[in-house]
Amino acid sequence: MASHEGKPIRVALLGCGTVGTEVVRLLTDQAADLTARVGAPVQVAGIAVRRPNKHREVPAELLTTDAEALVASDDVDVIVEVIGGIEPARTLLLSALRAGKSVVTANKALLAEHSAELFEASDASGADLYFEAAVAGAIPLLRPLRESLAGDRITRVMGIVNGTTNFILSGMDSTGASYAETLEEATRLGYAEADPTADVDGFDAASKAAILASLAFHSRVTAADVHREGIASVSAADIAAAKALGRTVKLLAICERVPIGGADDQTTADDGEGISVRVHPAMIPTSHPLASVHGAFNAVFVEADAAGEMMFYGQGAGGAPTASAVLGDLVAVARNRVHRGRGPRESAYAALPVRPMGQTPTRYHISLDVADRAGVLSQVAAVFAEHDVSIAAVRQEGRVDDASLVIVTHAATDAALRSTVDKIGGLPVVREVVSVMRVEGEEI
Ligand code: NDP
Ligand code: HSE
Secondary structure (H helix, E strand, O other), X not given: OOOOOOOOEEEEEEOOOHHXXXXXXXXXXXXXXXXXXXXXXXXXXXXXXXXHHHOOOOOXXXXXXXXXXXXXXXXXXXXXXXXXXXXXXXXXXXXXXXXXXXXXXXXHHHHHHHHHHHXXXXXXXXXXXXXXXXXXXXXXXXXXXXXXXXXXXXXXXXXXXXXXXXXXXXHHHHHOOOHHHHHHHHHHOOOOOOOOHHHHOOHHHHHHHHHHHHHHHOOOOOHHHOEEOOOOOOOHHHHHHHHHOOEEEEXXXXXXXXXXXXXXXXXXXXXXXXXXXXXXXXXXXXXXXXXXXXXXXXXXXXXXXXXXXXXXXXXXXXXXXXXXXXXXXXXXXXXXXXXXXOOOOOOOOOOOOEOOHXXXXXXXXXXXXXXXXOOHHHHHHHHHHHOOOOEEEXXXXXXXXXXXXXXXXXXXXXXXXXXXHHHHHOXXXXXXXXXXXXXXXXXO
């Protein structure tokens, strides 16, 4: 990699949509400060897009539809990729890294599937690979995990990493409206995309969870390793049941160290330690700091042995907030080029195995409509005992001729819980299984 010593750093921008437009604006508005901070001017060499006629906001002479040629140009030192998706981003970034050009990307989908080959290419040429904007938008989170906490032992990362679903769940909580009604409102206000699948089905959060787990636990975790449940099945009844218990429903990404390798466990690890990486809706106490994260904001809790608990909070999406994270990375890679430095490489030495969700115990809240007569509670409790699911708390409220029965369990596996609920749903005294949802936070 050549040293620059005051020569301009030439940047190729791949994509100029919501994020890219703001990257160009910040680079232009802050040109003088950036030059001073980097030690050399940072200049846009070209911008690759699909439809150049649509981009009146940037100088026409910078636009091209030939991203490949732009990446290969001798006039380019750094690539900023804000196209999104797997291809052509993957091929373009591999070519750039192999040619020794530093890469900054906001592309969580790509990193969650192909980080191994991207890091290999980065290692082979010594070019930097930075991706702070890929998780939680503006919030400085990946650099703290990758660098600031590199001397500690992180035990757990839990957070709200998808703004669209948090906006929908917050809306359902405050209005009592259904999932479908609130999604419609989110789409009308421009929070949810025209095709909201990646957000509401948890794919976006699962990609982010894979990236967080890889960095926190020095292991390679891909999106396919992440247990994923979205919010489409969260009902107004679930939200109301949570409220009645002083809880609120959030879509959580949870990455934690767990014991692994027991007698009935197919996965083995010499040190008996693995990781659980999962995305699912869960009830958390309204007193929990994550419960007061509303709208499109993101927040992530990190627990480490020596540092203790930390929370990172801020705007997890949007053009300008995400561009802030991109610019931070751009300054870092530009400084490295000017001063012959090198950013952190992949750290996957721990290679901790991911424990399958079927073997991961979590706690559950179950709400039932039952007949209000003698012996009902004991029939229900017997089914829990039969499946070895231990009950932590029970609350019953009688109505005229039936009752609402709320049960919170101790930790149980999905399989045990599912067979318990199936059997309970078939009991003649149970009129309806109103809500079944995971519980996170302290015991009730
Ligand atoms: P947009 O859809 O708004 O922009 C994508 C851009 O890529 C467009 O300018 C489009 O060109 C261009 N593009 C698409 N395909 C090609 C191609 N084959 N060759 C060249 N250019 C292409 O996306 P965003 O700005 O919202 O997102 C960009 C990245 O940032 C994604 O990885 C996303 O996950 C990530 N991100 C986004 C956040 C957000 O809030 N939006 C937050 C955090 C991360 P054209 O305009 O001509 O169609
Ligand atoms: N669609 C994402 C969200 C954008 O709603 O959080 C940020 O990655």
